């Protein structure tokens with residue numbers, strides 16, 4: 433069942449008409465479906481079965497407190513990449529002992545914060561970072577649980593900007609150097625070696641790169657055992673793709689089944705996953721209003737009130753996201769470029785879209801729940817959108833639209 437579907441030609445989010453949301457809260461507005469988030473998270477968790485595992489939702493995909501809280505109530509773990517994300521997870525009621533901390537540039541302050549809170553594990557991305565974690569832990573007289581994120585050098589076959597598991601990418605530690613570093617870490621009083629980690633990229637639509645990476649990681653874990661380093665968890669990262677247009681990624685349960693099948697003889701290993709997009713992308717839409725229709729030469733433009741500052745994915749990755757009317761019309765359609773008010777030619781939400789639309793209509797950008805609001809900005813001094821969570825027949829405002837005054841909060845002018 434799709435939780436964003438038409439009833440009598442009107443788009444609904446669960447049991448709430450999107451037109452009612454737009455009228456009540458104005459536009460642009462992000463709308464999330466609680467039931468969809470829960471169903472997607474559960475698909476990962478259920479498919480892991482009895483094997484010890486932990487789903488650590490990748491906070492960067494969508495870090496709204498209400499979203500994190502829905503996940504926390506399901507018992508989710510979290511994958512974070514900054515002190516800010518750590519604070520958000522705690523604020524949302526997340527369990528610190530289920531947090532893994534990824535990212536290539538952890539500061540001393542962030543490491544201290546995470547050690548004080550008692551997170552599950554640091555996913556260490558370089559030799560220098562390992563030394564830094566060791567010295568901060570020593571200073572605080574704590575033991576830092578660590579996992580090394582290795583770069584298995586597999587081609588994820590995704591957009592170059594979101595591929596992370598190749599030798600030339602900045603992420604992780606060269607898999608060939610990992611054993612020596614693990615051996616060193618294993619001897620440190622203030623480090624506790626827990627796991628091996630990898631994340632090879634995002635929006636993967638094929639299982640084979642995941643399987644190639646898994647094979648390499650299992651081999652590494654065996655090499656480590658032979659070298660006297662015991663590994664108790666394997667973190668396979670996130671990266672499972674979704675359908676934006678005509679992609680056919682495996683369903684989360686199929687992805688999990690195939691990976692877990694390979695791991696069934698390893699009950700000694702707790703398996704961690706860090707899905708972000710696969711949980712959130714299709715759990716959200718972006719509602720926007722048509723301001724004007726305009727024609728230049730033979731090109732038709734549909735100018736809407738959402739822009740690249742609200743959803744940068746089309747401009748950044750040439751990403752395609754479906755754009756649909758909130759209320760369907762019978763009139764003939766035209767091919768439009770759907771563009772925002774920002775002063776950039778790259779400010780478009782979609783190109784050559786067949787739409788039957790008039791000024792004042794509402795449109796919905798689909799698959800917008802992941803890397804939508806979290807990548808939004810105030811460019812052109814535009815306030816960031818409101819966020820709504822729908823739960824059955826109820827809509828909850830989970831983030832107010834920013835005010836213009838908030839744009840310069842913290843700024844000041846010279847006295848003379």
Ligand SMILES: Cc1ncc(COP(=O)(O)O)c(C=O)c1O
Nearest residue numbers: 490631634670671706707708709
């Ligand atoms: C370390 C890490 N884990 C998890 C994710 C989540 O990826 P995705 O949203 O593709 O599942 C990312 C982002 O690509 C990441 O960098």
Ligand SMILES: N[C@@H](CCCC[NH3+])C(=O)O
Nearest residue numbers: 492594634635745802803
């Ligand atoms: N932000 C990207 C994905 C990057 C994933 C983060 N490592 C997107 O919108 O597709």
